[in-house]
Amino acid sequence: MSLTVKARRGLKLMADSAGNLFLDKRVRRQLSARNPTTPARYEAVLYFADDPSSAYQIRQWFGPMLKLSERHPVAVLVHKATTAAAIMEDCPLPVYLTSGINEVEQFVSTHEVRAVFYVNNNQANFTVLRLTGPVHIHLSHGESDKVSMASNQLKAYDFAFIAGEASRQRILANVPRLDPTKLVEIGRPQLDDAVDNAPNNDDGRVTVLYAPTWEGDRDAMAYGSAASHGPALVRALLADPRYRLIFRPHPRTGVRLRAHGESVKLIDSLIASAVKKSPDAVHYRDHNHDFRGAMAKADICICDISAMAMDWLPSGKPLLIAKPVEPAAVVDPKGITSVVPVLEAADAERSPSILDELLSRPISAEQFDLIRHHFGETDRGASTQRFLLAVDRAMQEPSL
Template structure:
């Protein structure tokens, strides 16, 4: 399926490359003959094709750049062939017409390189040592960015400014009048010179941002005024932002002054809408400015290569909170022992670390629950969905949310490859089932078989929908969804100009006004209601976008089918029935023993023959054998309901902040000489021992 979809695009790319090389060939041959009509057409078409590809398929041209046949080389070759052609066309004087054109073209390229140098200089002055969001940084003299064509797109700029040059030279070739070439070159020179001069204005004091030292001095002043106490530290790749985003609601509610610390510049825009101040420290040296701030502790939702760098700040305590808990080995990584404390949801995770023997001591584990699970609604009994007049059962909504294949190639990681199609086939065979399919966003990123199976599953669901019929919501439902989407996007998205750079985004994303998070929560609730109302209640859904979130799907579903993952642990907060696919090759007994989170659920084999019985137990709770087991497992995995998880989380924050304060007092006293260093203490003890020895000798 994926290869079939990609085939037309590959064919189009190959055709474009062949056309480009064919035009170069035609330009060479027609320049040497010379054949003026073909020469003019090939030269113009080559430039037009190159320009079009810059906008429509830059990835294809990037491949040419890897073999050093980039835009500059192609345009130089194109212009050189034009000059060769003009030299061979009779009627164009080499000395009075051709030579000035050569000089003009050389001047054009000299100005192009000058403009590129100016662009590099401007970009450097607009690259600050830090990036902020939700902070008023206007004191740094932030300004709007220069046009992207001038500052960042040298290939687009070269081709755009070459258009009048090529047009003029082609007119000279057709008319044998060098004046046209001079006009084209003059226009190109004026454009390039004007662009360079315009770019230079961003180096003037009014448009130039403060230097690195001034920026760091400003940051120290801001930290002193804001006085942060708790920070969430995050570093990762482009697809890992969800690991931090799931903790935003909790972070905004912690006691004290929260802060988000990032390490990658691109991640600043990957973090979802929040009112919490964000600071990105691309360099380690700048990050150490936090050492002298009021920051007491950091929360870590993920392990990353750059985490070790922040752990070196001695004034800050660190707690690992993870981005989800499951029975997988990754949930008890040996790296966790690098933190001062490991915060887990409940007793199950404490036991998991003890069994794993990865060096995390029991005294360093703190149970805080999962504060972000509050929006999940509890179990309310058998399905009560709509029922068709001819149906014998209420509609049962089933959420199939498999995880991805992971990095280690373990077949038990995801059910998509071995069991997914059988599970979906069994669910679709029941007319009283409505399926919500929400695969992990990284499905197929490592194992192509998972991606292919995912495509087949979605095709099965789409085909099943064609066999269903019933009433559909009216156009007012779709209009309401559009209205709610627009309202939510206005709150959660910041729309930037195409030319906007970091400084401009920092300017636009300054200190938030009002309680934006409360407004987002309200808008999200309204959007989710409109989203579900926009579809027929009998229609199966494939959900691959970020919205609706997994918790919104939880609240729609009567049953979850998943894999060994944190999705199961989170689902248990509702105490609704669930099933886990066993594709590990283990027996059911060994599977339940090895993965405690599945102990209160139905186990499905790869053939998924247990789906009908599973649905029966959901529709008739008296047949459900795991009702009490789910309640017990919920407490074991997530901790007690009282006190609430957010209260326990804040208690843990206060306790770790207190430990950080105690350490600071001790260290400050030691530096002040009130408490001797270990070496000084050892020397004093040696002196005392010597004095006592001498005294005893005299006494004797």
């Protein structure tokens, strides 16, 4: 890691610490006024220790957790005041600020919490994992071929809820000595409440969703295309009157590598200029927390090796994957890029003609097979039911 990157991370940590100290008391007052005034018992908690830039990870579980709360009351425990402030307005569940393990332990004990859910592998998770009463369940925050999806850290949890057979095979092939009974397939509950197709202006334009992932925390995870493909791809699409662009970059883009953040700014400026010249084209950057609206509006998607690619698959609409330019990026030879067409960085300026070809042919049978392999049954509501039943079974596990 370069001195510049270390310095940026150090400054960010200092800023986060100062922000949390300033916000702590005010946020606690706001949460106290927002949360139930009568004593409540929560059977499950969704624990999140990350900063606001990673809040997308927990937000995507609000919907499934709200459904779970109908049978097992759920609270959200947040480690940082800045994160609590960021999510309290759109979180449909009670949110509590638990800045240290003592507060977490007291909450779990007072409410006799039976299950703790985690959406990532933040180091703070492993402090909470010392609690022996509740069952600890890892959820992740999406299904993808990223190398991070098969981590030895999964052994620490009582169960890991995974999307489907692809995830099971990936984990068991790469994580030795993992008990396979820990892996519970639930599909992707977030897709059960898909947004109905929202019509765009009826002008015959094809709507393209470009949703690059971030640059990753290391070279092996460098799947992001914002810097390598983004500017040329966007210029070409904006210049073609047959296409409308929705740009939805990963919220952490530019956290590690400034070039990716600068590319997002450049693309934003390109979109602004295009809208000024042709307002009726309705190009825009999607800032909504919920990714499903942009997916519903788009006719075709260009993205990277990421959860966005997997979430797009069940739509049955064309998909194009940007090929990583980082040689060290780990690409599964039997993964999504072995089936779905890929876009080389050198061909980014030819994106309109490549999309023309994709739109002219049907989705391959192999791509539909990927859906079943990754998510199992995808009928509306099926994943949610699998999730709820899996939680019921996990809560029946004996505790100390």
